[in-house]
Amino acid sequence: MKQLVNILDGNTFLVSDHRGDIEPSLDFPTGLFSFDTRFLSTWSLSLDGERLHALSVDSNESFRTRFFLVPGAPTHYVDAKVSVIRSRAIGDGFEEELTLLNHSGEEAEYVVHIDVAADFADLFEIKDVQRKKGHTSAAVGDKELRLAYRRKLFHRETVISTSEPAHIDVSGMTYRIRVGPHGEWTTRLRVTTLVYGARGEDFRTSLPLSGGGRGPDAIRAEQNELIARAPKLGCDCQPLAGAYRQSLNDLAALRYESIALGVRLLAAGLPWFMTLFGRDSIITSLQLVPFLPELIPPTLMILAGLQGHRLDDFRDEEPGKILHELRYGETAGFEEQPHSPYYGAADTTPLFVVLLDEYERWTGDTRLVRRLEASARAALDWIDTYGDLLGTGYLWYQTRNPETGLRNQCWKDSWDGISYRDGRLPDFPRATCELQGYAYDAKIRGARLARKVWGDPAYADRLEREAAELKTRFNRDFWIPEREHYALALDAEGRHVDALSSNIGHLLWSGIVDETRAGRIAEHLLGPRLFSGWGVRTLADDQGRYNPVGYHVGTVWPFDNSIIAWGLWRYGFREEAGRICDAMVAASRFFDGRLPEAFAGYERGLTDYPVEYPTACSPQAWSAGTPLLLLRVMLGLEPQDEHLIIDPAVPEGMGRIELLDIPGRWGHVDALGRSRTPHDHPGD
Numbered sequence: 001m002k003q004l005v006n007i008l009d010g011n012t013f014l015v016s017d018h019r020g021d022i023e024p025s026l027d028f029p030t031g032l033f034s035f036d037t038r039f040l041s042t043w044s045l046s047l048d049g050e051r052l053h054a055l056s057v058d059s060n061e062s063f064r065t066r067f068f069l070v071p072g073a074p075t076h077y078v079d080a081k082v083s084v085i086r087s088r089a090i091g092d093g094f095e096e097e098l099t100l101l102n103h104s105g106e107e108a109e110y111v112v113h114i115d116v117a118a119d120f121a122d123l124f125e126i127k128d129v130q131r132k133k134g135h136t137s138a139a140v141g142d143k144e145l146r147l148a149y150r151r152k153l154f155h156r157e158t159v160i161s162t163s164e165p166a167h168i169d170v171s172g173m174t175y176r177i178r179v180g181p182h183g184e185w186t187t188r189l190r191v192t193t194l195v196y197g198a199r200g201e202d203f204r205t206s207l208p209l210s211g212g213g214r215g216p217d218a219i220r221a222e223q224n225e226l227i228a229r230a231p232k233l234g235c236d237c238q239p240l241a242g243a244y245r246q247s248l249n250d251l252a253a254l255r256y257e258s259i260a261l262g263v264r265l266l267a268a269g270l271p272w273f274m275t276l277f278g279r280d281s282i283i284t285s286l287q288l289v290p291f292l293p294e295l296i297p298p299t300l301m302i303l304a305g306l307q308g309h310r311l312d313d314f315r316d317e318e319p320g321k322i323l324h325e326l327r328y329g330e331t332a333g334f335e336e337q338p339h340s341p342y343y344g345a346a347d348t349t350p351l352f353v354v355l356l357d358e359y360e361r362w363t364g365d366t367r368l369v370r371r372l373e374a375s376a377r378a379a380l381d382w383i384d385t386y387g388d389l390l391g392t393g394y395l396w397y398q399t400r401n402p403e404t405g406l407r408n409q410c411w412k413d414s415w416d417g418i419s420y421r422d423g424r425l426p427d428f429p430r431a432t433c434e435l436q437g438y439a440y441d442a443k444i445r446g447a448r449l450a451r452k453v454w455g456d457p458a459y460a461d462r463l464e465r466e467a468a469e470l471k472t473r474f475n476r477d478f479w480i481p482e483r484e485h486y487a488l489a490l491d492a493e494g495r496h497v498d499a500l501s502s503n504i505g506h507l508l509w510s511g512i513v514d515e516t517r518a519g520r521i522a523e524h525l526l527g528p529r530l531f532s533g534w535g536v537r538t539l540a541d542d543q544g545r546y547n548p549v550g551y552h553v554g555t556v557w558p559f560d561n562s563i564i565a566w567g568l569w570r571y572g573f574r575e576e577a578g579r580i581c582d583a584m585v586a587a588s589r590f591f592d593g594r595l596p597e598a599f600a601g602y603e604r605g606l607t608d609y610p611v612e613y614p615t616a617c618s619p620q621a622w623s624a625g626t627p628l629l630l631l632r633v634m635l636g637l638e639p640q641d642e643h644l645i646i647d648p649a650v651p652e653g654m655g656r657i658e659l660l661d662i663p664g665r666w667g668h669v670d671a672l673g674r675s676r677t678p679h680d681h682p683g684d
Contacts, residue, residue, distance in 0.1 A: 004030065007090045009063050009219050010256025011035060011267050011274040012193070014094055018054045020067040020086045021045060024119065028615060029126045029271045032094065032158075032191065036275065036329030038126075039093070039158040039193040042117035045086065047071050047100075048110060052084060062253035062619075063219045064089040082110065089216040093158075093191040100186075102179040112175040114189075118158045120149035122329040123272070124337055134330075138170035145173065154330055155196035163188040195328075223252035230291050231662050233631070236655025239589040243627040246593035250619035251288070255295075259328075263298040269597060269620030276326045276341075278303060278348035279411060280622050282355045283559060287625030289362050290632050290662055296359045297368055303352055304375035306341055308382075313400040314338050316409075320382030322348040324406070337404055344406040345413075346387065346397035346435055349379045350442035357445035360453070361639045364665035369453045380446050380463065383439050389429045393473055394490065395439050398429035410435060411560075412503075412538065416545055417552035418489055421498045423544025426491035433486050434503045436474050437510030443467035444511065475514045484520045486513075500529060500540040502560050508567025518571040525564060526576050533604025534587045535561045535580065541601070548601035548611075555613055558584055558595040559622035562629040569633045578651035581630045585654075588627065595623040635659060635671045642666055648673025 003018045012034040016022050022031050022043040032040035045052060052069035059065040066087045070080040081104045088096040102108050120136065134151025145168050147158045164187035166173040179185045194202050227248045235241050255264040256274070267273065268280035281303070285296045308321035315338045316324075324345035331337040338344075353376050360369045369376075389396040399405030408417050410432045418432060419425050447463035450456045478486045480496055486504050487496035504521050507513050513521060524530060529540035535556035539546050545553045561580050568577035587610045588595050596618040600611035617623075631637075634657060636647030644666050650657055650673040661668040 004028070005057055005059055005065055005067075006270060007059070007061075007063050007065050007088065007094070008253055008270055008274075009090045009214075010254070010264070012090060012092060012256075013270055013274060014040075014088075014090055015271055016043070018057060018067075019045070019052055019069060020054075020065075020088065020096075021051075024117075025126070027127070029123060031121075032193070033123065033271070033274065034092070034193045035195050036123045036327050036332070037156050037195070038121045038123070039118055039156065040116070040191065041119040041121065042115050044115040045069075045084070045098070046113045046115075047082070047084065049113075055083075061220070062223070062249060063091075064216055082108070091214055091216070091219070093193045096189045096191070098187050098189065099184055100177070100179060101184045102182060105181045107178060107180050107183075109176070109178050110185075112177065112187075114173050116145060116147075116160055116172040118147040118149070120156050120158075120330075122331045123327075124329065124331045133334075140168050140170065144168070145170070151330065151334070154333055155194075155200075157194040157196070159190075159192040159194065161190045161192075223249070226252045226255075226292070229294070232660040234656070234658040234660070237585065237657070239593070240585045240627065240631075240654065240657070242593035243585060243588040243595065244631070246588075247595075247624040247627045250594060250624040251284075251292075251621065254619060254621050254624070258298070258302055263301075265298055265302060266295070266621045269617030269623070272617055273620070275328070276302065276323075278323045278325070279345055279351065280620075282348060282351045283563070284621040284625045285355050286358055287559075287562065287622065287629040289358055290637055290664070291628050293359065293363050293663060296355070297365070300352070300356060300359065300368065300372060303348075304372050307375055307378060308343050312343075314404075315340070315342050316344040316399055316401055316405055318343065318382060318386040320349065320378035320380075321386065322352045322379060324348060324409075338401055342405075344399055344401075344409050346395055346409045346432075347411060347438055349382050349387065350395070350435075350438040352376070352379050353442040353446050353449075354438065357449055360449065362664045364642075366453050369449055373449075373454050376446060376449065380442060383442065384466070387439070390492075392431075392494070393470060394431040394477075395435040396429040396431045397435075412501075412552040414552045416550075417538075418497060419499055419539075419543070419545045419553070421500070421543055426489065426497050429492055430489050430497070432489040432503060433474075433478055434506035434510070436470065436478070437507045437512040440467050440470050440474070440512040441510040443470070471512050471514075474512055475517070479517070484517075485524050486521070499543050499545075500524065501543075502530065502536045502538050502557075502564065505536060505560070505564030505567050508571050509563050510567075511570065513571070515571075518573075522568055522571070522573045522576050525568070526579060531579075531583075532556055532601050533583065534599070534610045535583050536564050537601040546601075549613060551598070551613075554601040555598040556587075556601050556610070557598045557623075558587075558626040562622075562626040562633075565633045566629060569636070574636075574649035577633050578649060581634050582651040582654065584626060584630060591618075594619055595626050596620065597623055631657070631659060635673050637662065637671060639664060644669050644671075646671045646673075650675040652676060 006015045014032045015030045024041045031038040050071045056068045069084040085099040137148045139146045145160045233244045254267045268277040281299045308317040321343045323341040326341040327339035332340040387395045397409035443463045447460040451460035488499040488501045489497035539553045547554045565577040565580040590609045597616040597620040598613045638645045654675045657673045659671045
């Protein structure tokens with residue numbers, strides 16, 4: 001895949017090639033996007049009719065970048081007599097400053113041209129190109145080009161303005177300039193995105209935090225303020241330090257302002273998932289709790305506020321169910337897609353209760369727990385009612401929207417993510433193993449909240465009894481004796497979907513695994529079939545559908561590995577958890593500290609470096625959260641009443657790890673861990 005450069009501020013982002021140009025792509029969303037609409041599909045710079053070549057790209061900040069360009073292709077490069085610096089920063093649109101430098105000793109004439117187009121594609125239309133059902137228009141004004149799209153009440157506009165005189169037509173801007181010897185010429189371009197609501201005004205202007213737009217200085221200040229609140233890491237392992245620093249930067253950049261609450265939430269990942277995702281938001285919040293717990297309440301509040309309250313087949317909505325995804329684009333607005341919001345996830349609802357309890361255990365914020373009591377009870381009720389499709393005491397899923405709903409409604413939600421060992425796909429409904437673990441954990445945690453906060457011991461007793469029964473039933477029905485691991489799922493007939501997958505690691509995290517079987521699960525997870533050397537694969541390499549570059553059938557997902565490490569830690573397998581932590585930290589070095597959504601599952605000895613997955617989101621929230629959760633695991637951080645237990649087990653060779661000012665109900669504390677052998681980390 002060609003090198004792409006992105007800048008972002010929340011769910012407004014721009015993806016260009018290494019020259020800064022934007023050209024329409026059918027396999028990856030290049031362009032300027034905001035609220036799921038592409039506001040620029042073409043933005044191409046030429047000098048005297050010739051495209052430019054990048055000498056260098058400065059992209060150290062998430063919201064700003066600079067391109068240093070010269071004419072001509074690198075295959076026949078000669079000393080350039082002219083160069084261009086292209087500086088841009090993002091906000092509610094973006095600003096670009098073009099500076100042309102004449103390196104000759106004579107005055108020269110140049111023609112600078114920018115091709116401009118806006119297709120106003122919905123993000124869902126990038127891969128599945130469709131004819132737009134609305135109409136576009138273009139208007140040329142004084143130093144301005146205005147591109148618009150309307151479909152009934154759906155109205156979006158892109159306004160491009162220039163500081164210098166230009167010939168402007170509907171396809172772009174042309175500058176005919178004269179520059180003196182060793183002189184320079186500059187113009188400033190401003191691209192504004194307008195997202196009109198039903199009242200005919202840009203609804204973002206009413207957002208209390210940004211007022212619809214903010215400049216680079218405000219973005220930088222907010223990001224720095226957030227990062228300053230996080231615990232300070234000191235360590236001997238430079239890849240770990242770099243990954244932690246990059247994670248905080250990415251998490252700060254991924255925050256966007258919610259229309260519903262006027263608070264900042266975390267978008268799931270660039271480019272495909274720059275919006276609220278229930279599962280991603282919850283998992284990322286769980287990773288963040290020991291570091292930035294103040295980010296958690298807005299997520300819990302908006303998920304509770306949008307909790308299902310009716311039966312809606314199109315959206316897979318049910319009373320008590322927590323949403324999967326919320327979109328703002330054209331296809332959602334006209335119900336061509338169900339994402340307004342969509343509820344097609346079977347794991348978000350129990351995970352909502354898990355997060356609420358974990359947040360209270362760290363912060364002692366009983367006020368929020370009381371405020372969300374009704375939502376938590378509704379979620380727990382959903383598990384035993386709408387979630388149990390077959391009345392067997394398990395969580396099942398099957399979409400009621402076969403046209404546009406998700407077939408798989410677990411975290412491995414691609415069409416082939418759940419399979420038998422031989423590669424066949426089971427019928428629906430399906431009950432994947434980790435869903436049962438989440439349900440078990442939700443009941444245990446719900447019982448704790450009922451007893452300690454809601455003052456309802458009878459409800460707590462009931463939930464604990466149901467959890468114990470579920471654990472017994474699960475260990476009877478999901479265990480495959482001849483293979484000594486849990487089934488990936490049960491099919492509609494109650495038979496084992498017998499693939500060996502990473503899902504069994506989530507079972508350890510949930511606590512549903514029988515103690516006598518935990519050791520065998522740990523052996524599978526760190527055995528050669530699942531563990532690549534860079535991490536645990538989503539699917540073992542001897543399974544029918546295994547593919548090291550298959551989205552959910554053989555790749556390595558950093559977030560998945562962080563949950564697995566947490567689960568191994570829970571059952572006392574500290575050395576095994578450390579191996580995963582060490583592998584993830586080593587892998588991060590090859591991604592400049594930014595762990596991607598996923599990378600290929602090739603054996604470590606085969607490649608010597610983790611191979612990129614071609615369309616992985618990066619940055620992605622729960623991948624950014626992975627180094628944080630790994631730190632928790634290595635330092636053995638666990639809240640207990642009003643105290644923080646610190647029981648470090650740092651992997652061999654990683655040296656000293658010191659985390660200062662860990663926030664919680666205890667105030668702020670420091671944690672220190674050290675590996676037994678202080679020599680340099682293998683990745684240094």
